[in-house]
Amino acid sequence: DGPEAFVAAVEAALGEDAAARHARHTRELEVLARSSWDATAMEMQALIDGALLDGGRRV
Numbered sequence: 001d002g003p004e005a006f007v008a009a010v011e012a013a014l015g016e017d018a019a020a021r022h023a024r025h026t027r028e029l030e031v032l033a034r035s036s037w038d039a040t041a042m043e044m045q046a047l048i049d050g051a052l053l054d055g056g057r058r059v
Contacts, residue, residue, distance in 0.1 A: 016024065 013024075
């Protein structure tokens with residue numbers, strides 16, 4: 001990725017029709033719903049606990 005890819009992504013977003021914009025927004029909300037700080041903290045705690053139980057191996 002580089003500046004050209006960024007420009008292309010912005011141009012594509014600006015050119016979206018209402019249906020495409022709605023579909024993208026729906027996908028974004030689904031991703032955000034799975035990406036809370038609480039969920040991230042619980043996943044990290046599980047990794048840490050697993051590493052400690054496994055003798056401190058690197059993950």
